[in-house]
Amino acid sequence: MLHAPLHATEAPHEPAVLESLDPATGEVVWQGQEADPAAQIALVAHQWTAWAGLSSAVRIETMRRFANAVRASEEAFATLISRETGRPLWSTRQEVISLFERVEKAVQAYSERTGQRQSEGAMGARTALRHKPHGVLAIITPHCLPARIPVDHIVPALLAGNGVLFKPSEKVPATGEMLVRLLHEAGVPHDQVQCVIGGPAIGEALAAAPDVHGVLFTGSTRTGRAINRACADQPGKLLALEMSGNNPIIAWDTPDIASAAALIVQSAFDMSGQHCLSARRLIVGDTLAEPLLGAVKALTDRLIVGPPTGDPLPFIGPVIDMDAADGLTESFLYLMSHGGRPIRHMQRPIEGLPFVTPGIIDVTAMAPRSDVELFGPILQVICVTSFDDAIIEANSTRHGLCATLIGGGPEHYDRFWANSRAGIVNWNRPTYALAPNAPVGGTGLSGNHRPGGHYMADHCAYPVASSEMPQPRATIGVGLRAIVADR
DSSP: OOOOOOOTTSOOOOOOEEEEEOTTTOOEEEEEEOOOHHHHHHHHHHHHHHHHTSOHHHHHHHHHHHHHHHHHTHHHHHHHHHHHHOOOHHHHHHHHHHHHHHHHHHHHHHHHHHOOEEEEOGGGOEEEEEEEEOSEEEEEOOSSSTTHHHHHHHHHHHHTTOEEEEEOOTTOHHHHHHHHHHHHHTTOOTTTEEEOOOOHHHHHHHHHOTTOOEEEEESOHHHHHHHHHHTTTOTTSEEEEEOOOOEEEEEOSOSOHHHHHHHHHHHHHGGGGOSTTOEEEEEEEHHHHHHHHHHHHHHHHHOOBOOTTOSSOOSBOOOSOHHHHHHHHHHHHHHHHTTOEEEEOOOOOSTTSOOOOOEEEEOTTOSSOOOOOOOSSEEEEEEESSHHHHHHHHTOSSEESEEEEESOOHHHHHHHHHHOOSSEEEESSOTTOOOTTOEEOOEETTBSSOOEEGGGHHHHEEEEEEEEOSSOOOOOOSSOOOOOOOO
């Protein structure tokens, strides 16, 4: 059900009490009140023009101080992310370390994609292209990669001069608050960036508010569509929607079964399958199916599922909460009861906590096959007889985020790339492999052609074209009555 949007002019609501739990232990990590979005919108709306009035050099230097603040808090930040998400500490350390590079890449993108350009013409005329910030941007992000994804949105928005209302997922409020605190410590004014804590109703209220000029969203297709509907009567509002995917891997002829299996397992089960770029479907040629699926199952059997700091270190931790774990278990049972053949059963190894072991199921015999993103460690297998059939199967989805080919030769990859309906197309790389300067976005239900990543700078400032002369100079030489001299 959609909630009525709360505009900045409405009376304050009664805030709810929220808490986040450590998925690996069930302990409370954070507890606090839901935000008052009307008050926070008013704060940022009042402040953002002062920030936009600073020179770009000041804003760039502030973002670099933020990167240094993250570096100084690296271990504490990674530990907090592990506690709120259940991900292994080695994984969250990688996420925090990646923030340094992402800040510099955002600075580079700001210069490359929104820089000023001028050209001189005759008689002192010139043309100019400059960029202006939109104003107040709402940034709404998911629980997966709860530091990296927000930084990919917030830093470009601030570099362009916008005010930011950042709503982290209600499942990771402590991480969101720490991220904003580090921004404030780096010198971003308190009223320039606000952390807006709350659930879906708060996010929709931010998106629909008239004083919010744009929404940068990463999350589920369901939520993205709700935001789109909430803003339907505001066509001037920027919406950049990065949404979910039912991502395919095609495995074709390859002599290196072990490497192919490793790429598939990484793509499907890293981060417990809770990544928008995780592989959901494995489409494999009949002749390769038996040895490859055997290798994938054998490698998956070796994966350690455990708490973030377990000994030995786990490959994956729990999923985000019990609702997610229950939903995945029910989904696996649904696939089984509708024609799916289990290759590796999904299990719940620790009662009362959201740990799930990776599940692999052959759904070739299912008709029709479900086109739903199962956000967790479930890999659905479809066997095909030809490469053309494999491409057709890969495109049998309303989503179009990413697609990967493993094996085959250059001619196979050329056909795969040309015919894939996805915003990210990889070859012999994991589904989530991206260059630092790459766009991130998809087609269909995966996005609205507003890719993020390096291209996020495009959404944070709008171009203004100018034709300029230092002095007025004009005449009208046609269509005028003749001047009649006085007699």
